[in-house]
Amino acid sequence: MTELNDIMKSFLLLLLAISFNLDVSAQESKAETEQACYLPTQSNVAYSAIAELPVGSPNEVLAYGDGPFQFGELWLPTSSTDTDASNEPVRRHPLVVLVHGGCWLNSFDIRHTHALSTALAQAGYAVWSVEYRRTGDQGGGWPGSFDDIKAAIEYLPELSEYPVKTNRVALAGHSAGGHLALLAGADRLYDFSAVIGLAAIVDLEKYSQGENSCQLATPKFMGGTPAGFPKRYNEANPATLNLHESTILLHGSLDSIVPVAHAQTSTASRRIIEGGGHFDMIHPGTASYQILLQELAKAFAEKG
Secondary structure, eight states: OHHHHHHHHHHHHHHHHHHHHHHHHHHHHHHHHHHOOOOOOOSSOOHHHHHTSOOOOOSEEEESSSSTTOEEEEEOOGGGGOBOTTSOBSOOEEEEEEEOOSTTBTTSOGGGGHHHHHHHHHTTOEEEEEOOOOBTSTTOSTTHHHHHHHHHHHTGGGGGGSSEEEEEEEEEEETHHHHHHHHHHHTTOSOOSEEEEESOOOOHHHHTTOOSHHHHTHHHHHTSOTTTOHHHHHHTOGGGSOOOTTEEEEEETTOSSSOTHHHHHSSSEEEEETTOOSGGGGOTTSHHHHHHHHHHHHHHHHHO
């Protein structure tokens, strides 16, 4: 009997230790998000600078589909964890749907926009950051990648149980993610307050004819060239579509991955950021990020 009691005591101590460690991990994650500090930096930052940034952790990871890449990360401002006497959230926050870029390739995933998600949550926005199948994943490429973005947007009403304002939603995408965001906006899949292209690929056909590594990835994403698949490219090309009426394109003048001419291809509103580079859009220490905050504030103010 003594031996059995000792085993039970050991088991209970183990459970307490696990519970304590989980609680500590949650507190550490929250502290990381609160403490991540993004100092002002020069324009035209390198990708390596993004990888070195401190980041927090999402509050929730939610599946919008059955596949391993069909999930979204929900990031919430710290104040959203406060509750009133009835245990209801004190306030709800405007929501940014974020589509990461990376040439549509599965070698670039959602993690490289963790700093942007962290910073937006610090700025008072909830973030629904979307992962999706990419070139190299089963079912990725065209149209599977876009199907995933549409499914993630259709999932938005499910977020109403969290402290987010599902009637005040902006859709933003960076680079290849900007291409997908512009397509989703053009389909009017949701009542977006704004659709924001961050160094977005706007003219898909012209982009596929370029020679940098991301341009060369375009035919792989599309399953061929414009000459071989003209209808496919026409359907997937924001430059040929009626973009969402609240679309704005933010683009750096020194972008060497997606030339600034893409922002000038469309009749959508645009802001060209002098001296800005491709990765400035997802670095919270840059002037480009401050312009993104301005556009979000403007969009949600106009929505009321």
